Amino acid sequence: MLEAEALTVEVPGRAILRDVSVRLEDGERVALIGPNGAGKSTLLRALSGTLRPTAGRVLLNGTAIQRLNRAEVARRLAVVPQQTALPFAMKVEEVVGLGRLPHEDPLRGTRPADRAATAAAIERVGLGHLMGRDARELSLGERQLVLLALAVAQGAPVMLLDEPTVHLDLRHQVEAMELLRDLNERDGTSLVAVLHDLGLAAHFFPRLVVIDHGRIVADGPARDVLSDELIRDVFNVEPGLVRLAATVPPTDART
Amino acid sequence: MATTPHPARAPGRVALGLRVGRLGRAGWLAVAGVVTLLVVLVGGIVLGSVDLAPSTTLAILADRLLGLDLGMTWTPAAEAIVMDLRMPRVLTAMVVGTGLAVAGCTFQGLLRNPLADPYVLGTASGAALGAAVAVLIPVRTVFLEFGLLHALAFIGALVSVTVVYRLSRTGPLSPMTSLLLTGYAVGSLLAAGLAMAMYLSGTGLRVIFGYLLGGFDGASWLRLAVAAPLIIGGTIAILLRARSLNAFLLGEEAASHLGVDVRRERAILLALASLVTAAGVAVAGLIGFVGLVVPHLVRLLVGPNARLVLPLSALFGASLLAVADVAARMLGGVPVGVVTAVIGAPFFLALLRRARSAYEL
Numbered sequence: 001m002l003e004a005e006a007l008t009v010e011v012p013g014r015a016i017l018r019d020v021s022v023r024l025e026d027g028e029r030v031a032l033i034g035p036n037g038a039g040k041s042t043l044l045r046a047l048s049g050t051l052r053p054t055a056g057r058v059l060l061n062g063t064a065i066q067r068l069n070r071a072e073v074a075r076r077l078a079v080v081p082q083q084t085a086l087p088f089a090m091k092v093e094e095v096v097g098l099g100r101l102p103h104e105d106p107l108r109g110t111r112p113a114d115r116a117a118t119a120a121a122i123e124r125v126g127l128g129h130l131m132g133r134d135a136r137e138l139s140l141g142e143r144q145l146v147l148l149a150l151a152v153a154q155g156a157p158v159m160l161l162d163e164p165t166v167h168l169d170l171r172h173q174v175e176a177m178e179l180l181r182d183l184n185e186r187d188g189t190s191l192v193a194v195l196h197d198l199g200l201a202a203h204f205f206p207r208l209v210v211i212d213h214g215r216i217v218a219d220g221p222a223r224d225v226l227s228d229e230l231i232r233d234v235f236n237v238e239p240g241l242v243r244l245a246a247t248v249p250p251t252d253a254r255t
Numbered sequence: 256m257a258t259t260p261h262p263a264r265a266p267g268r269v270a271l272g273l274r275v276g277r278l279g280r281a282g283w284l285a286v287a288g289v290v291t292l293l294v295v296l297v298g299g300i301v302l303g304s305v306d307l308a309p310s311t312t313l314a315i316l317a318d319r320l321l322g323l324d325l326g327m328t329w330t331p332a333a334e335a336i337v338m339d340l341r342m343p344r345v346l347t348a349m350v351v352g353t354g355l356a357v358a359g360c361t362f363q364g365l366l367r368n369p370l371a372d373p374y375v376l377g378t379a380s381g382a383a384l385g386a387a388v389a390v391l392i393p394v395r396t397v398f399l400e401f402g403l404l405h406a407l408a409f410i411g412a413l414v415s416v417t418v419v420y421r422l423s424r425t426g427p428l429s430p431m432t433s434l435l436l437t438g439y440a441v442g443s444l445l446a447a448g449l450a451m452a453m454y455l456s457g458t459g460l461r462v463i464f465g466y467l468l469g470g471f472d473g474a475s476w477l478r479l480a481v482a483a484p485l486i487i488g489g490t491i492a493i494l495l496r497a498r499s500l501n502a503f504l505l506g507e508e509a510a511s512h513l514g515v516d517v518r519r520e521r522a523i524l525l526a527l528a529s530l531v532t533a534a535g536v537a538v539a540g541l542i543g544f545v546g547l548v549v550p551h552l553v554r555l556l557v558g559p560n561a562r563l564v565l566p567l568s569a570l571f572g573a574s575l576l577a578v579a580d581v582a583a584r585m586l587g588g589v590p591v592g593v594v595t596a597v598i599g600a601p602f603f604l605a606l607l608r609r610a611r612s613a614y615e616l
Contacts, residue, residue: 050511074514081512084505087367088559101502102514107495109562154513 001026002047002077002158002190007056009042009214016042017053018214024158024192029184031205032194035235039214040194041082044160047192048079060158074102078151080161083143092130092138095146096122099153121153125179140167148176152183159183161193165200173197177204198235202226210234281563284556288570292349295577299345300337302581312337344474347482348580348591349573351471351539354486354531356572359546360553360565361493361528364500365521366431373532373546376438376525377415380445382536385411386466387452390459404466405537412533415445420525430521431507468590469540471580482538489531490569496524500561542592544599545576552602 002024009017017039024030032040045051047058049065058065060076078099086095099121100114122128125145130138135146144167151159164180165173177200183189195201201208202222210218210225212234218225228239301312314327315337358373366375374380385407392403423430423437453463493500499520502510511517532546549572550564557563576591579598583591 045508048512050508070511070516071514074512077512079509079512081509084509085367086504087363087369088504088554090504090559094558094560095505098501098505098513101498104498109498 001061003059005056007046007053010054016214020216024190026190027188029191029205030207030209031201032209033201034211038211040211041162044162044194048160049073071102076156077158078154078156080147080151080164082162086136089134092133092135092146095135096149096153099150118153121149124152125149158190163194281557284567291574295574296345299577299581300341303341303584307333343476343479344471345577347474347479348471348577350483350486351535352545352572352576353490353569354535355546356549356568357490357493357565358528358532360550360568361524363550364503365524366435376419377442378412378532379541380442381415382408382412383467384445384449387449387463390456390462409533409537412536416529466540469542469592470590471539482534485534486531489527493527494565497561497565542595544595545572548599548602
């Protein structure tokens with residue numbers, strides 16, 4: 001269970017999040033949507049504990065996340081960033097293997113179970129054909145999948161994803177979404193994903209949380225949340241443009 | 256290695272195969288490293304500018320180290336040359352080489368900058384200025400065979416790193432960028448101070464210059480006994496934090512997500528690497544390229560896993576610097592810093608040419 005209590009995040013002269021409270025139950029799957037600059041990524045960073053809020057707190061299984069040690073947090077919560085830069089040549093499987101660091105024995109290093117988890121994550125995300133390649137030579141989309149595999153290898157019960165599909169082609173977007181659904185429904189991983197594609201969010205996520213100007217403005221299933229007014233007010237587009245995808249009733253919505 | 260083609264293979268089996276292959280390669284490298292180290296150790300003691308038959312040297316070593324009587328006789332002077340001059344000298348070169356290579360690895364990994372070396376945070380310029388100031392001060396004290404020059408070099412190195420670290424913590428830049436840029440800025444300022452001190456030093460100029468070029472002429476058992484615990488202890492402490500260095504490969508935020516207390520680990524690793532560097536610099540002066548080139552060479556061979564890169568760099572750093580010192584001695588007292596640069600610079604250029612595909616510098 002991951003919970004944000006009255007989070008406020010300020011940078012000098014500006015509040016990015018204002019009094020945001022949201023609760024993720026075990027086994028839930030939540031899409032975080034909203035326009036650029038609304039505060040989605042900031043909320044994600046605060047939820048992961050890497051960003052210390054100006055006010056409020058984040059609770060992971062009832063304990064303030066800032067008071068847990070980072071290794072403990074990392075075993076319970078994985079984060080998929082949008083991108084990372086690698087300073088040195090590194091093979092795909094080596095990058096994915098870094099997901100096992102929180103489970104590693106400080107002295108003995110990687111154990112067979114870790115290698116098995118890494119191999120399983122690579123297979124599950126469908127990256128077998130990229131093994132042996134330098135991760136820096138991959139396309140943006142492939143690198144995004146590598147980071148997703150890293151988080152899968154981490155094997156944490158909660159996963160936070162920052163726009164996991166942004167660089168992917170259509171087929172891989174759908175595959176990534178199906179993988180997330182599978183992780184959630186089969187493995188019980190709780191998910192929070194920042195998404196820009198309202199269609200994907202509505203189709204694959206039973207619960208949408210909408211953020212605008214640093215506040216949560218709507219929270220619930222797609223058919224309740226994605227009203228014409230909200231799309232017009234929050235996203236500033238004509239509802240007709242997104243209706244086709246967004247208002248299709250989610251076939252698999254379960255809570 | 257990074258550019259190898261990628262035939263589609265069954266993922267599980269490939270993972271296992273690569274794993275075994277990689278461990279095997281690192282294992283062979285470790286064996287090669289240890290053998291090289293032993294050969295260099297013996298070779299470094301046997302070879303020298305003083306004419307001493309190799310057989311006599313070996314007999315002395317066999318007698319003193321292994322207790323074997325090979326039925327040969329030698330003069331006390333020969334024994335003194337072997338046991339009290341050459342042996343501590345070779346061992347000092349090895350210890351310093353280990354420290355520089357491991358510190359270089361640490362700075363490169365922590366700053367996520369392939370061009371970082373042990374001196375990147377102002378250690379070198381701090382030590383140089385300290386040494387130059389010591390030459391200007393007309394006091395000659397010696398403690399544990401270390402003069403004022405070594406003491407001030409050590410202090411100068413640590414003070415400049417501390418100043419750089421402190422200064423870098425204010426301001427809007429990301430900590431690592433800030434650290435790197437502050438390091439360069441403070442380094443330049445200290446270099447100006449060094450230039451001024453050299454200008455004022457008169458006859459002391461040669462001493463300062465000799466120190467700046469680095470060398471092991473003053474090596475002794477006592478000096479080694481003072482420096483080795485710092486360097487070896489620091490190196491072991493860094494080796495035990497390989498996990499944190501691995502996490503830093505993906506950046507600080509990702510490292511935090513992977514369970515690393517970023518601020519704490521960064522401070523500890525910087526402190527350890529700086530301590531190791533400062534101790535090395537105090538004993539041997541400024542020796543370039545070992546800390547830059549050795550980690551890159553090892554990474555090209557085994558990939559970036561710090562658990563492999565750190566110990567292998569330690570091994571090969573020790574051998575490289577000991578070989579460079581032997582070469583320096585054979586060439587009749589060329590400063591070892593000149594030798595490492597002569598070996599290191601072309602090597603590094605070759606590495607850069609190769610780096611087009613494997614390294615984004």
